Amino acid sequence: xxxxxxxxxxxxxxxxxxxxxxxxxxxxxxxxxxxxxxxxxxxxxxxxxxxxxxxxxxxxxxxxxxxxxxxxxxxxxxxxxxxxxxxxxxxxxxxxxxxxxxxxxxxxxxxxxxxxxxxxxxxxxxxxxxxxxxxxxxxxxxxxxxxxxxxxxxxxxxxxxxxxxxxxxxxxxxxxxxxxxxxxxxxxxxxxxxxxxxxxxxxxxxxxxxxxxxxxxxxxxxxxxxxxxxxxxxxxxxxxxxxxxxxxxxxxxxxxxxxxxxxxxxxxxxxxxxxxxxxxxxxxxxxxxxxxxxxxxxxxxxxxxxxxxxxxxxxxxxxxxxxxxxxxxxxxxxxxxxxxx
Amino acid sequence: xxxxxxxxxxxxxxxxxxxxxxxxxxxxxxxxxxxxxxxxxxxxxxxxxxxxxxxxxxxxxxxxxxxxxxxxxxxxxxxxxxxxxxxxxxxxxxxxxxxxxxxxxxxxxxxxxxxxxxxxxxxxxxxxxxxxxxxxxxxxxxxxxxxxxxxxxxxxxxxxxxxxxxxxxxxxxxxxxxxxxxxxxxxxxxxxxxxxxxxxxxxxxxxxxxxxxxxxxxxxxxxxxxxxxxxxxxxxxxxxxxxxxxxxxxxxxxxxxxxxxxxxxxxxxxxxxxxxxxxxxxxxxxxxxxxxxxxxxxxxxxxxxxxxxxxxxxxxxxxxxxxxxxxxxxxxxxxxxxxxx
DNA sequence: CCAAATCTGATGTACGTAAATCAAAATTTG
DNA sequence: CAAATTTTGATTTACGTACATCAGATTTGG
Numbered sequence: 001x002x003x004x005x006x007x008x009x010x011x012x013x014x015x016x017x018x019x020x021x022x023x024x025x026x027x028x029x030x031x032x033x034x035x036x037x038x039x040x041x042x043x044x045x046x047x048x049x050x051x052x053x054x055x056x057x058x059x060x061x062x063x064x065x066x067x068x069x070x071x072x073x074x075x076x077x078x079x080x081x082x083x084x085x086x087x088x089x090x091x092x093x094x095x096x097x098x099x100x101x102x103x104x105x106x107x108x109x110x111x112x113x114x115x116x117x118x119x120x121x122x123x124x125x126x127x128x129x130x131x132x133x134x135x136x137x138x139x140x141x142x143x144x145x146x147x148x149x150x151x152x153x154x155x156x157x158x159x160x161x162x163x164x165x166x167x168x169x170x171x172x173x174x175x176x177x178x179x180x181x182x183x184x185x186x187x188x189x190x191x192x193x194x195x196x197x198x199x200x201x202x203x204x205x206x207x208x209x210x211x212x213x214x215x216x217x218x219x220x221x222x223x224x225x226x227x228x229x230x231x232x233x234x235x236x237x238x239x240x241x242x243x244x245x246x247x248x249x250x251x252x253x254x255x256x257x258x259x260x261x262x263x264x265x266x267x268x269x270x271x272x273x274x275x276x277x278x279x280x281x282x283x284x285x286x287x288x289x290x291x292x293x294x295x296x297x298x299x300x301x302x303x304x305x306x307x308x309x310x311x312x313x314x315x316x317x318x319x320x321x322x323x324x325x326x327x328x329x330x331x332x333x334x335x336x337x338x339x340x341x
Numbered sequence: 342x343x344x345x346x347x348x349x350x351x352x353x354x355x356x357x358x359x360x361x362x363x364x365x366x367x368x369x370x371x372x373x374x375x376x377x378x379x380x381x382x383x384x385x386x387x388x389x390x391x392x393x394x395x396x397x398x399x400x401x402x403x404x405x406x407x408x409x410x411x412x413x414x415x416x417x418x419x420x421x422x423x424x425x426x427x428x429x430x431x432x433x434x435x436x437x438x439x440x441x442x443x444x445x446x447x448x449x450x451x452x453x454x455x456x457x458x459x460x461x462x463x464x465x466x467x468x469x470x471x472x473x474x475x476x477x478x479x480x481x482x483x484x485x486x487x488x489x490x491x492x493x494x495x496x497x498x499x500x501x502x503x504x505x506x507x508x509x510x511x512x513x514x515x516x517x518x519x520x521x522x523x524x525x526x527x528x529x530x531x532x533x534x535x536x537x538x539x540x541x542x543x544x545x546x547x548x549x550x551x552x553x554x555x556x557x558x559x560x561x562x563x564x565x566x567x568x569x570x571x572x573x574x575x576x577x578x579x580x581x582x583x584x585x586x587x588x589x590x591x592x593x594x595x596x597x598x599x600x601x602x603x604x605x606x607x608x609x610x611x612x613x614x615x616x617x618x619x620x621x622x623x624x625x626x627x628x629x630x631x632x633x634x635x636x637x638x639x640x641x642x643x644x645x646x647x648x649x650x651x652x653x654x655x656x657x658x659x660x661x662x663x664x665x666x667x668x669x670x671x672x673x674x675x676x677x678x679x680x681x682x
Numbered sequence: 683c684c685a686a687a688t689c690t691g692a693t694g695t696a697c698g699t700a701a702a703t704c705a706a707a708a709t710t711t712g
Numbered sequence: 713c714a715a716a717t718t719t720t721g722a723t724t725t726a727c728g729t730a731c732a733t734c735a736g737a738t739t740t741g742g
Contacts, residue, residue: 020700052396329682346728367731
């Protein structure tokens, strides 16, 4: 049988009330007594029954998700997953609130973060915009003892407790190797479509992609990055233009959102050419394009896993509990035609 | 606030005791009264607080994992993950026992399953051997109300509640497409190394592999399957032999275990040839081979996820709770050099 | 219509922890 | 050394559910 608070009291030779004071760091316990209790806890290997504790406390975990107000499939999907998690709130004792902030706007994000520090939620998950002032705001929250996890896009150098997202450098490298291998040593140009070089995840994907292409596939040359702002219309225009002008393009890497426009451009301009195309994020559009052969592979991060992982980690941190690292690692999904979910 | 049993009692105009009798399907409630209570439950949207219920019951979930006594890295890994889960037992209220049965031995498996039906554990997870008598034994357990999930290898046609493993046909198809694309239209022979055609997962992988190769890469011809019994020594011998005799081999698909032997054979016999190799299961050996270029891609199923998923599902089924389907889907990991964990 | 059988209500205890109250003991301070 | 202060103990209630007991009510069969 698992030891209880009573066992601690007996082992330490103190009363239940004192054990409670120590466990919940309430004042009114002499240093020596506190140590006696702490030793007893260690010796008998007591683990707090979180379920019982939460029941007694009537505890819920107020969590806040801060998402960018971007109008693309991926962010919609992410939003849906947060909503789905919120629907499970009563069972999971969470109370999830979503805040939308303008995309690519560090100041707005900082403002929201600072306001949250007043309300002291049990935890905060945010899609980070990579800027020094955001880093500082996050560090302030962490210093205040509020668990913070970054979602999808990390904030390197900050004190955030955890990052629930994929390794974007690895993603870019993987894309490069897939593209290189699929092209089988052919010589030609590669077009790269990104959202914006101002977001860290896109920069990292590009970095990885360029590195592996240069190292291992020297016959491929990467054209200057096309920045489509994750906007289908813009992506369509820019890609169509590039395909018209450059006849040497044999491959495309789309590392951001706005793939709807890319796919349209490919269908218009490249029916006769056999381009090899790798894109990010599995959506209805990219899925169809993968199935009809317009796209050759899709790299994906599972928004549902990211959201659930963020919640698990935030709850664990709020309770000072350990997390299962392997479980919280967000994997890069590689989809070919054959292994679509 | 979330409704409680008291709210049901008030809403239905009955006593707490009657509500309890209905909720826990105890006898002594007239049909009309039962319906009144059930309606109230539905109307106020009552959800049982599982944590409180488990606390009151002092409930633990005795779970049994039945694993084949195979001496390969994957099964060792699976075993370790079960042990790791068992170590978390006190926190998760589980009581996990592992039973080892001889591999590929339906009779032994059936015997164990039938014995378990006496002990009535909260749930059973098994690596299924594909045979009619096993199917029947599983169906008997399910009929008895014991939750059963298959692990790694499914038991199609049985009544098992869930399968915690990858889609092996999709895995085979994916391997074929990767291999075909990596080979870029070259003409030649493909060697396939399997454990045994008596296990369903291997059969399915082969089936998927053959289908896609035939459909989409007609320039590749698949040699008769080499059955290495998941044994490194045997695999080494057979593969070395094949490589010596067949100079037309340009690719290898290893769909089972025993990759240690395969890798050794490749290093001995194919240093001068540029073979494209795809293997299953990420182990220390295959990882090293991927990094040094001996293997080009690894398809993997994450044993840790499979075990944790099986536990979650078994607990949920034992409580009659729903599962998050997307969360329990075991994904096929594709590893290249660049996205290794 | 009455006894027997069946159903329902009222009540109390338990699970492991949190949190509060009040009394008693120990310690510190003047 | 007494008073003030701090520390500790004892006890109670609560969280939401499970489960048992016993008394009272209702229904059923003869």
